[in-house]
Amino acid sequence: MNTLSHLAVGTEQQDRFSRRLADALFRIRYQLIGAILFGVVAPVILRGQFERLPDQIASYDNSLFGTLCAVLIGYMVFRKVTVLPGSNAFTSITPAFLSSYGIIIAIFFILRLDYSRAQFLVSFVLTTCWFIALSYYVARFREANLGLVSSQKLKELASIPGVSWVNFASPEAASKQRHLPLVVNLRDPKLGPEWERYLAEEAIAGRVIYNTKQIVESLEGRVRVEHLSENSFGHLAPDSIxxxxxxxxxxxxxxxxxxxxxxxxxxxxxxxxxxxxxxxxxxxxxxxxxxxxxxxxxxxxxxxxxxxxxxxxxxxxxxxxxxxxxxxxxxxxxxxxxxxxxxxxxxxxxxxxxxxxxxxxxxxxxxxxxxxxxxxxxxxxxxxxxxxxxxxxxxxxxxxxxxxxxxxxxxxxxxxxxxxxxxxxxxxxxxxxxxxxx
Structure with missing residues (x-):
């Protein structure tokens, strides 16, 4: 029994560590640090091991600058695409970085700049491998946590995969877990002045607060057909540049x-x-x-x-x-x-x-x-x-x-x-x- 207890405790500690690490890797700064190390620094080091420093130092400088730009542009595309509901990071990584590296190489070709094809290839491979491994780890161990102000839709929301809901019955309960974004039906007549004052103060303090309808729409990728109004769709014409x-x-x-x-x-x-x-x-x-x-x-x-x-x-x-x-x-x-x-x-x-x-x-x-x-x-x-x-x-x-x-x-x-x-x-x-x- 003692052995089994130790194993259970050890497994629980490992799971806790894995979740904390997944939360950290979800942050932009750690993702970018890893991307720059794998996509920019490592290819330069590897190139230096197999190639003596050439007379044209510009080839090194251009390749270093080009891979850095490709990593940053690809990461921007990756973040923008995978933030959409239902997005699959694994199917988005390669196209995102293929496009960014292709753009930089095309610019270098047009401007007739010297660069190392091998360095770009190694950079692309290491960068995509880093983000694939990162996405797999985060998807396995990290679950989105959201605080729900009202329990009226808890059963409906609980059916949405990939989200863990914490129901708050009072502002005092919500104050104990201020790290959680809040989800609330802002049109609920039962909300009450106490909650309204609390939500206003939390919003001023910088806490993320979502309307229930918008968060469900975002998670499901659908706009529920209830009635046509400017409140549901904003401006009725999608006027975009x-x-x-x-x-x-x-x-x-x-x-x-x-x-x-x-x-x-x-x-x-x-x-x-x-x-x-x-x-x-x-x-x-x-x-x-x-x-x-x-x-x-x-x-x-x-x-x-x-x-x-x-x-x-x-x-x-x-x-x-x-x-x-x-x-x-x-x-x-x-x-x-x-x-x-x-x-x-x-x-x-x-x-x-x-x-x-x-x-x-x-x-x-x-x-x-x-x-x-x-x-x-x-x-x-x-x-x-x-x-x-x-x-x-x-x-x-x-x-x-x-x-x-x-x-x-x-x-x-x-x-x-x-x-x-x-x-x-x-x-x-x-x-x-x-x-x-x-």
């Missing part, structure tokens, strides 16, 4: 993609033609930006249906194991290759790379009848992929559509370049795993 820039980025990248992917398009088109009778391109009227209809193009993945095949709304909604999907169609739908022709829709401004998926006219009319404020999702351009696609996948019922709409509203509310970067990273994962494909 990113919005006009995104249109030009879409047009340029779509043009480049059309040229580069044309050989793949021709190969898949031949496969579709040989696999089943009918046209290669599927055309369909969809509801688009600002409620205007447009013709969306896809590679055909289903058999051609007769004009009087049945209820148009049901036919527009693809079911699990839909018998209309062809052999080639299953592959191109799973990998999202069927969306390739929509590059033309992006180029001419009818769509974007990222945004709410455009629905058919029959389904759009049906959803508008069933769900209030459905048309609000048309305030941004529809996309090939979107927040709802990477969070939820395919939908087959009105209840699924309501949840999908909540994801779409979240995207509109948090419309930014960082949201698009995260969705793009997640879309690559979906393409390889086939998640949500039907």
């Amino acid at each position: 990113y919005a006009p820039a995104k249109r030009y980025i879409d047009a340029v990248t779509a043009a480049v993609a059309l040229v580069l992917l044309s050989p793949l398009f021709l190969i898949v088109a031949a496969w579709i033609k040989l696999d089943s009778p009918g046209p290669v391109i599927f055309r369909q009227e969809r509801m688009g930006y600002r409620g205007k209809t447009f013709t969306m193009f896809k590679l055909r993945s289903m058999t051609v249906r007769a004009p009087d095949a049945g209820d148009e709304r049901k036919l527009d909604m693809t079911q699990n194991d839909d018998q209309r999907i062809t052999r080639s169609g299953r592959f191109i739908r799973k990998t999202r290759i069927d969306e390739l022709p929509q590059l033309w829709n992006i180029f001419i401004g009818e769509m974007s790379w990222i945004g709410p998926r455009p629905e058919t006219l029959s389904l759009s009319s049906w959803y508008e009848e069933e769900i209030p404020f459905y048309r609000y999702r048309h305030i941004v351009r529809p996309g090939i992929t979107g927040w709802a696609q990477v969070k939820q996948g395919h939908v087959t019922s009105v209840d699924d559509v309501r949840r999908k709409l909540e994801y779409d509203f979240y995207y509109v509310k948090h419309f930014s370049v960082w949201t698009d970067v995260f969705i793009g990273i997640q879309t690559v994962r979906v393409m390889f795993t086939g998640l949500g494909a039907k």
Whole structure:
């Protein structure tokens, strides 16, 4: 028994140490210290072991400065992307640092600056390995702790994974754990003046205080559909300096993609033609930006249906194991290759790379009848992929559509370049795993 007790105590102490270490590694300064040591200092030391100091000291200086800039830029992108709800640090690390190192190398190439490719490669590998190991350790041993002012939603909030809730029945109880951020329903009529005075004082003192609705929205990545109001969405139009820039980025990248992917398009088109009778391109009227209809193009993945095949709304909604999907169609739908022709829709401004998926006219009319404020999702351009696609996948019922709409509203509310970067990273994962494909 004594041996077992000692083992239990030792395990508990190790767990406590692991949690404290995970909390420390979650802090920005320790993450940056490790990144600079592994990504900047270590490559210089390793280079010095295998290479004598050259006559051109500028190569050392440029490589040292370049790797430092790449580490800092990559870390900024990594922090911005992984702060989003549902973000997976492991799928965000490599793309974040690939982009930052690529930017620095491109600048060096344009300016014709000397640098060591080996030093950059070692820096990239060590930096990504550091953040992958760090993210794994933090995810394993660290859990977000939040203080809940009211217990009314404790059962609902307890179902959210990755969060530990501490319920405070009084301001005195909350004062004993001032390190915890507070979550409170600021519109709760039962809150009382005592709590209101305490929350005001804590906010002045610098304590982080969240509204229950906003924190749930952040953790779930959805905006609950209750009623449309400026209080829920802020300004009803997502006026961002990113919005006009995104249109030009879409047009340029779509043009480049059309040229580069044309050989793949021709190969898949031949496969579709040989696999089943009918046209290669599927055309369909969809509801688009600002409620205007447009013709969306896809590679055909289903058999051609007769004009009087049945209820148009049901036919527009693809079911699990839909018998209309062809052999080639299953592959191109799973990998999202069927969306390739929509590059033309992006180029001419009818769509974007990222945004709410455009629905058919029959389904759009049906959803508008069933769900209030459905048309609000048309305030941004529809996309090939979107927040709802990477969070939820395919939908087959009105209840699924309501949840999908909540994801779409979240995207509109948090419309930014960082949201698009995260969705793009997640879309690559979906393409390889086939998640949500039907």
